[in-house]
Amino acid sequence: MNVLICTLNSQYIHSSLAPFCLLAGLKKYGDSGIYAEVIQGTVNEDINMFAEKLIQKKPHVVGLSCYIWNIEKIYILAALIKDRLPDTVTVLGGPEVSYNAATVLQNNNVDFVLSGEGEKPFALFINALKNNSSLENLPGLCRRTSSGIVVADPYVSAEEPPSPYTEEYFKALNGKIAYIETSRGCPYNCAFCLSGRCGKARFFNLDRAKKDIELLAQSGTKTIKFVDRTFNANKKRAKEIIRFITENLSQSGVCFHFEIAGDILDDELILLLNSSPKGLFQLEIGLQSFNEKTLSEINRKTNTKNLKQNISRLLEFQNVHIHIDLIAGLPYEDMQSFINSFNIAFSLRPHMLQFGFLKLLHGSPMRENKEKYPCEFSKTPPYEVISTPWLTKEELSELHYAENALDRIYNSGRFSKTLEYVLKTKNISPYELFNSFGKYYSKTSSLDDLSKAFFDFFSDNTEEFRDCFVIDRLQTNASGKLPTFLKRTDSRLKEFKYTYPPKKGVTRGYAILYEENVFIYVDYENKDPVTGEYTITKISL
Incomplete structure (x- = not known):
């Protein structure tokens, strides 16, 4: 057959x-x-x-x-x-x-x-x-x-499944992102999610998990994503796997990605992560909302105080990439509540803040219990929410402006210094910044066009603003070239390029920062694996 x-x-x-x-x-x-x-x-x-x-x-x-x-x-x-x-x-x-x-x-x-x-x-x-x-x-x-x-009930196995990592799998993988599960099921029952319907958490044999991790790390992939629903639900096991990877695979050139519950992290696991090699781990933390009533209504048990503290501690050493998730359209989350959740999440300064919209998945309690969760949503995939009793169609549409700008300006990692300058000098909230720019400029465009639009919209005509933009551009764009609107004619630049030539085979970007009165250069090697930035060297003029 x-x-x-x-x-x-x-x-x-x-x-x-x-x-x-x-x-x-x-x-x-x-x-x-x-x-x-x-x-x-x-x-x-x-x-x-x-x-x-x-x-x-x-x-x-x-x-x-x-x-x-x-x-x-x-x-x-x-x-x-x-x-x-x-x-x-x-x-x-x-x-x-x-x-x-x-x-x-x-x-x-x-x-x-x-x-x-x-x-x-x-x-x-x-x-x-x-x-x-x-x-x-x-x-x-x-x-x-x-x-x-x-119609039969969804099957949940009592047996440990056979390993999928066969010769055929590795031949097909060919350097793509690899996925691994070391457990199935979930200890939580969030109303928007299907994981709670996949049975209670069942953990695979730990020796098997370690063997599979090693096989994947040797496969040529650069990223291994754990699809365990809540990786740290079993704290002892999570620590064992983190230790195993740190001790055996820290030089593999592979980044390991986990989805975790941030509020249940303990001191020992935070210490393990913060003492790991830079860029070895990525953590995705689904906080969804900071509205306590919302979290209760969706069966999301979260200690938000612990959550904020733990995320801040993880970000302190800047050696683990932190990705946190928010969902718009949840129960009892009106416009002001969501903006508040957004501003709190942004204040933590994760490396990525994913701003998603509620999706009413087949089988999720939110889709099946229409009286408790009255939502209008698209009847075609991905079943995105259109309106709720707390958010109108117009308000949800409005949120898309901020989402678009957030992805292009913040999550891209290309404008970090400039964003901090704008937030400091304009005296506006993070949400106001992204919403206003999203409305001003929403079209798909090149990096130079996007940069020019951002520069024009927020410029205060100071040298400090321009310098922030120059640093961002040189630190994140390996061409080493500035767009036309940032270039200045300065005879000293040619002299410095001659005095400070790059190493053979290495591209170097140069500029002068006029507010600081310094010459800077960037060598495009050894990019920071967490922030994606290259190191700036400054020389006083």
Whole structure:
């Protein structure tokens, strides 16, 4: 039997773990005589060409992993396959179809849905098809019958799943971002999230986890992302993994990314992280809101005082990249409340502040309990909130201006000195800054055009403002060149370039800061792995 396991990733740089989990399940639980292959694409490629690639292999079964970013393309793909190969069985799985299988099965191009974890159910399903045996009572299998649609509960395994890190996985990875899970399930039950529906937290064998981490670190990838729902839910285990990576893989050239609960960090784990090599770890901390009523309403138990203190302590040494998340559109979060949450989050100065909008996911309590969580949201992926009893359509639309400017001006890391200067001299809040600039300039443009717009909008015609801009540009742009609006004609610059030539093979950027009355240069080597900045050298004039 010829089986294809496929998905469409959001970008080429991303790999997908799920298809290889299914492949590992087939190897462990599948019968002999089954030939299975993983084929990945992206949502950005020509869907007809990708479908043709699958069709040419004449599969008996095509399994498709489904997420909010690919489900619309997956439906098109299933239709293309069925049109050419009507006898091929299509089976969908993944979070985007696990909790709305009855609706998905109304699409005649979808034959089956596997709900929940898939390693064992997928193998048992393939075995049943191969042996022409009964499909009744297969775990997680949702299907059409003569008496109607049968929907099974999402499958949660009591067994530790087989490792997906096979020869096929590493061949396909090819330097892309790698993903690893060392546990499944979640100890929390946040109303906007699906993780609480994946069973209680189950932790994989620690020796296996260490082996998998080492294998990935030696694969050529530069980033390994842990998909454990709350990595530090088991504090002892989290510390053991952090120690293992620090002691064995600090010279691997790989950055390890974890999603954590910031308020439950203890002194020992903070010390471990702060004493780790610079750039070895990235932490993503989902704070979502600083409104206590909001957090309570979404079942998010957070000690916000501890959260702020712990994030500040992690940022003190600047050797761990800190990414924190806010969500607009949550219950009891009106415009003023969200702006307050935003300003508090920004005041911590994380390296990245992700400003997202609530998405009403299939299976999440917020989508299923409409009386408790009355929201208007888009009926097509990604199901983004349109209005709530606390935020109007107009207000949510307004927030998009700030979100856009935040990503381009702050999260890009290209304007840090200038931003601090503007906040200090203009006497405006962070939200006011990003909202006002977002309204002024929202079009997609080159870095030079964006920089010119930011310069024009906030300029106070002082040398200090221009100097901040010059530093930002030279520290973050390895061309070493200033845009036209920052250049000055100064005969001393040529003399300094002659006096301070760069090392062979190294590009060097030069400028004069007129407020400080110093000459500066930047060598474009040894970029800071946390901030993305190069080191500035200053010489008094």
